[in-house]
Amino acid sequence: MGPRPTVVALIVLLLSSTFAGCIGLVPAREYLESRRDPVEIQTIYDRVAFAHTFTNAVETYSNSSSFYVDESVIQIDIYFKASFVGSDQIGCLDAGGALRYVQVTLFDSEGGVQWSTEVCQDANPPEESLLAQPEFTGGEWTLTVDAQGTGERFLNQFKDNFNVVVTIHRNCMKYPLEDSC
Numbered sequence: 134m135g136p137r138p139t140v141v142a143l144i145v146l147l148l149s150s151t152f153a154g155c156i157g158l159v160p161a162r163e164y165l166e167s168r169r170d171p172v173e174i175q176t177i178y179d180r181v182a183f184a185h186t187f188t189n190a191v192e193t194y195s196n197s198s199s200f201y202v203d204e205s206v207i208q209i210d211i212y213f214k215a216s217f218v219g220s221d222q223i224g225c226l227d228a229g230g231a232l233r234y235v236q237v238t239l240f241d242s243e244g245g246v247q248w249s250t251e252v253c254q255d256a257n258p259p260e261e262s263l264l265a266q267p268e269f270t271g272g273e274w275t276l277t278v279d280a281q282g283t284g285e286r287f288l289n290q291f292k293d294n295f296n297v298v299v300t301i302h303r304n305c306m307k308y309p310l311e312d313s314c
Contacts, residue, residue: 170309186294187282197277208302215295220254235280242272
């Protein structure tokens with residue numbers, strides 16, 4: 134009975150060494166994973182912007198742009214500024230009776246208005262932020278601008294203008310050794 138356990142132990146040792154290639158990969162992989170740098174969450178910024186300076190006596194402007202919103206979008210910031218020459222004295226109607234205005238609307242993918250403003254005098258409100266609670270409506274969102282203003286080219290000093298910038302904040306998981314963002 135003495136040699137029998139030794140022979141069995143030798144056979145088990147021989148068989149386990151032949152399977153060490155496959156079985157040994159699991160601890161080796163776990164070790165490499167533990168040495169790997171952690172996953173980083175990076176925020177990426179996309180922008181949609183419209184800016185226009187009016188240079189004619191009565192000029193209209195209309196434009197729209199779309200961007201895609203998915204579960205990675207965590208915040209949408211909206212910056213808006215409008216300047217109308219003499220609006221503090223004239224108000225919304227100029228001497229010729231032409232209405233000057235800027236109307237900006239941000240629609241979600243279902244057609245709902247997420248943000249809107251319409252001004253006919255100087256405006257520079259603070260930047261507004263829309264937060265995902267818990268998520269934004271996914272799909273294609275649209276930013277539209279309709280405006281009418283005045284300007285002149287002779288002295289090149291009296292020009293209505295506006296600027297609107299929508300910044301989309303996206304979270305992206307960046308894995309080590311990959312440039313996935």
